[in-house]
Amino acid sequence: MLNKLPFILLLFVVHVAMAGNETRYKLSELRTEYLEASKDKVAAERFNKKMGKYEDKNPVVLAYKAASEAVMAKYVWNPYSKLKQIKTAAAIFDEAVALDKDHPEIRFLRFTVEHYVPRYLNLSPNLESDKKIMISSLKAYPNTVISAEFARTMRDFLLTKDHCTEAEKKELRKISI
Numbered sequence: 001m002l003n004k005l006p007f008i009l010l011l012f013v014v015h016v017a018m019a020g021n022e023t024r025y026k027l028s029e030l031r032t033e034y035l036e037a038s039k040d041k042v043a044a045e046r047f048n049k050k051m052g053k054y055e056d057k058n059p060v061v062l063a064y065k066a067a068s069e070a071v072m073a074k075y076v077w078n079p080y081s082k083l084k085q086i087k088t089a090a091a092i093f094d095e096a097v098a099l100d101k102d103h104p105e106i107r108f109l110r111f112t113v114e115h116y117v118p119r120y121l122n123l124s125p126n127l128e129s130d131k132k133i134m135i136s137s138l139k140a141y142p143n144t145v146i147s148a149e150f151a152r153t154m155r156d157f158l159l160t161k162d163h164c165t166e167a168e169k170k171e172l173r174k175i176s177i
Helices: 005-024 027-037 041-052 059-073 079-099 104-116 127-140 148-159 166-174
Strands: none
Touching: 027 041, 027 059, 041 059, 059 079, 059 104, 079 104, 104 127, 104 148, 127 148, 127 166, 148 166
């Protein structure tokens, strides 16, 4: 029994460490934290600090890490710092998309960031391809990887402002979630 004790303790430590990591990066919590970060500087700094520690390769969580970098650009005053944040976000988004090119949540996050980057910076090259993936995913709902709640969020966002053409909006309004 004594010989097994170190092994059991090791298993316990690994389990606790992994459980802690899972809890810290739950998608439902990341969605809420990202929304708060987009509205409040203190929440953005807290979210960015948390996501800066993420080192695994879950593509959706990486997309939230990218979004945390992008949202910080909203709160820094220096134009160079803003540009640096956006370029860092773009690189992380590229990594997330490379890991799962068809995931609508990754594409949605990148779309929301690129849509608000001034066009003259030429840092929004993925708007159309991201929108295409999102609309395709919404049309396939519920046979897709996204939840009803997130599908509604994505559809509602696309229906606002100038995110879509009138023809695309007409298609999206037909989708019941």
